[in-house]
Amino acid sequence: MPKMEHCTYTGKEISIHEALKIKADRGQSSSKLGFLCIGCNCLVRAHRSLVKGGPKPHFEHFKINPDCPLF
Numbered sequence: 001m002p003k004m005e006h007c008t009y010t011g012k013e014i015s016i017h018e019a020l021k022i023k024a025d026r027g028q029s030s031s032k033l034g035f036l037c038i039g040c041n042c043l044v045r046a047h048r049s050l051v052k053g054g055p056k057p058h059f060e061h062f063k064i065n066p067d068c069p070l071f
C-alpha cells in the first residue's frame with residue numbers, strides 16, 4: 001500500500017508536513033479541516049509519526065475506499 005504524503009486542501013495540493021502545520025496552527029481535527037484524498041476526494045486524516053523510527057507522517061482515509069487508487 002503506498003503511503004499518502006499529499007492531499008488536497010482548499011483546492012490545492014499540500015504535503016503532509018503542511019497539513020500537520022495547519023492542524024497544529026488551527027488546533028482542529030483533520031475531519032473539520034477537510035483534507036481530501038487526491039485519488040478519490042474522500043476525507044483523509046493527517047497522521048503524525050508518533051515513534052522515532054516508526055511510520056513516517058502520512059494521510060489515511062477516514063473510511064477505507066477500495067475504489068481509490070491510493071487506498
Ligand SMILES: [Zn+2]
Pocket residue numbers: 037038039040041042061065068069070071
Ligand atoms: Zn482516496
